[in-house]
Amino acid sequence: MFEIVILDFCLRWSRFFICKKSPPNSFFLEIASRLSNLLLGVNHIENANLIKIGQQLRIPLPCSCDPVDGQRVVHYAHVVAEGSSVEEIAWKFGVPEQTLLDLNGLANAIDLMADTAFDVPLEACTSKISNGSLDASLLVPNGSYAFTANNCVQCSCDSVNNWTLQCQPSKIAALGDSTCPLMQCPGADNLTIGSTTVTNCGSETCSYAGYTSQNTILTTLDLKSTCPGTCSLLAFFKRLTFSPPICFERSLS
Secondary structure, three states: OEEEEOOOOOOOOOOOEEEEEOOOOOHHHHHHHHHOHHHHHHOOOOOHHHOOOOOEEEEEOOOOOOOEOOEOEEEEEEEOOOOOOHHHHHHHHOOOHHHHHHHOOOOOHHHOOOOOEEEEEEEEOEOOOOOOOOOOOOOOEOOEEEEEOOOOEEEEEOHHHOOEOEEEEOOHHHHOOOOOOOOEEOOOOOEEOOOEEEEOOEEEEEEEEEEEEOOEEEEEEEEEEOOOOHHHHHHHHHHHHHOOOEEEEOOOO
C-alpha cells in the first residue's frame, strides 16, 4: 500500500520517492532486478538478502517534466483512493479527463484502479529564469513553492499572479550557516528580488533570473509603463537597458 508521495520540482536530480512497505516473498527481488544498485543505495542496503518482511523501502522514480498538450508541467504521482474516479481527479486538479486517460494509458475511465500511482500533469508557472542558469529547469506548480540558488531564494507559484513565478530572498538561509550574495537590480534604487517600486510612469519590479555559482545571483528589472507619450518612451529605453539578466557578484571570502 502506498504511504507517501513527494512532489518533485524537476531540478537536476530527482527527489521523487514513493514509500512502500515490503511484502514477503519476491517483491524486493522483482524491484531490485529493475532498479538494481540504485534501490540498494537509496535505502543504504548492503545485502539484498537481509531485507525483512514489513520493512519500509524508498523507491526512487525518474523525474519527468515532459510537456503535455504543449504546456510545461510537473508530473505528480497521485495515489488513487478507493472509490475515486477519473472525473473526480480531473476536477480536483483542473486537468481534462481525456488528457489523464491518454497519459496513463487507459482506454476507459472504468479501468482506473485504487491504490495505484496515477500520473497527473500540473501546470507550472512561467518564470524569468534564464536558460544559462543552474536552475533553468525549475518548474513549480500552482499552490507550491521551492527553494533554489543554494536555498537563498524561495520561489512560489500561484495562479492569481497570472501564472508567473514569484521569487524572493528566502528566510531559511538566514537561519542557517550559509551566506547569500546580494540580490539587487542595479540602477533600480537598490530593489531586491521580489520588490516593486512605483514610479511617475508606472512601476519597476526586480525579478529573479537564476544563478550561476554560489556567489552569483542573476536579476532582471521589469518595467511596466502606464503613461503615454514621453514618459512611455523613456521607459522603453530603460527596458532596453535593463531587461537582459544582470549578474551581481559579491565575494564570500
